[in-house]
Amino acid sequence: MLEDIFHSPTSVLLLGVVVGLLVLRFFNFSFSAQERHEPPGPRPFPLLGNLLQVDLKRLDQSLFALSKKYGPVFQIFFGLKKVVVLAGYQTVKQALVNHAEEFGNREITPVFYDFNQEHGILFANGDSWREMRRFAVTTLRDFGMGKRMSEEKIIEECRCLIEEFEKFEGKPFDNTKAINYAASNIISALMFGKRFEYQDPVFQAMVERDNETIHLTGSASIQIYNLFPCLGPFLQVRSNLMKNVEDGKRDLRKIIADLKETLEPEICRGFVDAFLIRKQSLEEGEITSSYYHDGNLLYSVMNLFAAGTDTTATTLKWCLLFMARHTEVQDRVVEELNRVVGSRQVRIEDRKNLPYTDAVIHESQRLANIVPMAIPHTTSKDVTFQGYFIKEGTAIIPLLTSVLYDESEWENPDTFNPSHFLDEEGKFIRRDAFMPFSAGRRVCLGEGLARMELFLFFTSLLQHFRFTPPPGVSEDELDLSPVVGFTLSPLPQNLCAVSCQ
Ligand code: HEM
Structure with missing residues (x-):
């Protein structure tokens, strides 16, 4: 059965395109990010993204540590999903208050949808x-x-x-x-x-x-x-x-x-x-x-x-x-x-x-x-923030841990x-x-x-x-x-x- 599929030229072509897209998706990441000047971030693995580089049981702490390496605006991939993290008082305030509309939508994750069907x-x-x-x-x-x-x-x-x-x-x-x-x-x-x-x-x-x-x-x-x-x-x-x-x-x-x-x-x-x-x-x-x-x-x-x-x-x-x-x-x-x-x-x-x-x-x-990552937001439109391009609909984590524990704000x-x-x-x-x-x-x-x-x-x-x-x-x-x-x-x-x- 499998052999039949591989003998069909259309299937081979299709398979080639899918594999090619996945490879491009992965290897092209840093290229396209630089081209459009997207925020920096750790290099993701195919399909898993950066899941292996964070502790899901204490995600806010992992993200806080990453912000020290990549800066106050960085991106990270959870699986194939890109999330932009905002860290530190100045950055979180600048985004949520000075760009209130752009950063003011709620991200409706599957579980949030299950809860309320967007009501x-x-x-x-x-x-x-x-x-x-x-x-x-x-x-x-x-x-x-x-x-x-x-x-x-x-x-x-x-x-x-x-x-x-x-x-x-x-x-x-x-x-x-x-x-x-x-x-x-x-x-x-x-x-x-x-x-x-x-x-x-x-x-x-x-x-x-x-x-x-x-x-x-x-x-x-x-x-x-x-x-x-x-x-x-x-x-x-x-x-x-x-x-x-x-x-x-x-x-x-x-x-x-x-x-x-x-x-x-x-x-x-x-x-x-x-x-x-x-x-x-x-x-x-x-x-x-x-x-x-x-x-x-x-x-x-x-x-x-x-x-x-x-x-x-x-x-x-x-x-x-x-x-x-x-x-x-x-x-x-x-x-x-x-x-x-x-x-x-x-x-x-x-x-x-x-x-x-x-x-x-x-x-x-x-x-x-007690609410270390607020409740996730999304961007309501394309926005250029601190020189980085963030596309409409990108998930945003305002990292409140990094504000309440910001070393430049608290003694x-x-x-x-x-x-x-x-x-x-x-x-x-x-x-x-x-x-x-x-x-x-x-x-x-x-x-x-x-x-x-x-x-x-x-x-x-x-x-x-x-x-x-x-x-x-x-x-x-x-x-x-x-x-x-x-x-x-x-x-x-x-x-x-x-x-x-
Ligand atoms: C110490 C107590 C509380 C803390 C620390 C707290 C913290 C928060 C935080 C961090 C958010 C997310 C904001 C964001 O997405 O950026 C939020 C949203 C919200 N809180 Fe509270 N909260 C508290 C008490 C309450 C109480 C008493 C109520 C009800 C009267 C309430 C109702 C809400 C609602 C409805 C939202 C969603 C707002 C929206 O999406 O427009 N909270 N809260």
């Missing part, structure tokens, strides 16, 4: 994304994102979290679940107008699934799937991931259906109600083809839930771990809180009088670096050092290279809410508890290496929350 906010582009993002920002602001109304909700949730921690009576426990529930309840309040009890099994399942989804999305298997989607049906991790996503959709559809049934347009309870009311009013005006459809509702809620829960909870877990690890820093935070606030509830307006505490939260966010990038955010008189100073929420057109839309949550949760917890390693474990023995997923979270480990009231 919603996180993994969407074009007019639909613009409208959904605008609607989310305005509605969440109307519901108090970054304002007093969310302050009240967060304070209420702080009390529940403190009660939960008290149940352990100072004995060692893993705080992951309770913190996830607390962060999730803030988004729930904004989305659905209600919080859930931490014991509610449906709520627990929703939060745990989200957590697992974020972890699996960053796994090496899913990165391989993104490069070779045809392998999808053979990858167990992908099946587990998609099951999670489908189960999550089922639960959210049910919550949305309940809200729809009890909708009273005069009493808008949250984002879902606001969306349904907008949809109804457009339909009454006989505008049938708008972006306000069920797909955009479901996926926007899913996105806000996923993006708003894990990130904030993970950051708070890092903050507490750093406190148990650096007790002298914890002592100074507690001293400042006692001196400035005393035993009353901390409010947002206290922040300006708590410079050391504020610096500690910022430094924890910097060092924890001791690898060390936990709150002084990064303090002047000589101990006053809080903003640092431009503090970019954990990214920047530009795709900057995190929950930044204001997240900052409020972190401040109120952190200070309320430190007013009530002293965080220590379990008995018999020294501070130095606490493990600060991250679990790598889509975000970097602390290794699950027990801490003690010893009541100090």
